[in-house]
Amino acid sequence: MMLSVGQVAKRADVAVSAIHFYEKKGLITSTRNSGNQRQYTSDVLRRIAVIKIAQQVGLSLQEIRQAMSVLPINKAPSQDEWQLMSQIWREELQARIDNMQKLHSQLGHCIGCGCLSMKTCHLYNPDDEKGIDAKGATLW
DSSP states (O other): OEEEHHHHHHHHTSOHHHHHHHHHTTSSOOEEOTTSOEEEETTHHHHHHHHHHHHHTTOOHHHHHHHHTTSOSSSOOOHHHHHHHHHHHHHHHHHHHHHHHHHHHHHHHHHHHOOOOTTTOTTTSGGGHHHHHOOSSSOO
16 A cells, blocks of 8 residues: 555654655655655554654664664565564663663752762762773763
């Protein structure tokens, strides 16, 4: 089933400009009909849903494109292909979850700490990890 850009936008609940933007960024693809209008296969709806969810959890478009690069172009990915893509994100998402839980549990302490130093901050620089890779007052 082929869908127009307007149909995709309506069904995915995004602006037509977002569809064009995702295509320009290489996240989705289209073909052209004889009137040179974009046409999309219905599997693009699932891709857009994944893009939207990934953006909501803070993944960048670069991270999304990189993960989606393992999926076939112009055909619906299989369950195994989706699973492969999801594995790419698991470690990154777990690291983000761990950092948010740490912030959640230690934020009260941080606000009342009074250290006024990024060098000794237990949240920003635990065990002076930043000092291992960088020297000086700023990180490059």
